[in-house]
Amino acid sequence: MFNDVMLARRSALSLSRNLMVITLVIAIGTQYAVITEEDRDANLQIVAEFDPFG
Template sequence: MFTDIQIARRSALSLSKTLMVPTVVIAVGPQFAVICADEVDPEDVVVNQFDPFA
């Protein structure tokens, strides 16, 4: 979990490029989390998406 959106975005981008999987940053209350794009639930609030193939 991250409290700073910039750190969460950088981590998501790095993870996406390293693992070659789409990642997303989601808001969880006042914090942010990075997960794989295929694990997003409909009720999750997506802040950013990163696709290493785009």
């Protein structure tokens, strides 16, 4: 979990490039988390999406 959205975005971008998977930054209350596209759920509030192929 991250308290700073910019730190979460940088981590998601780095993870996306290293693993070559789509990553998402999601908001959970006042914090942020990074998950992969395959863990996406319709109830999540997505803040940013990073696609290494795009």
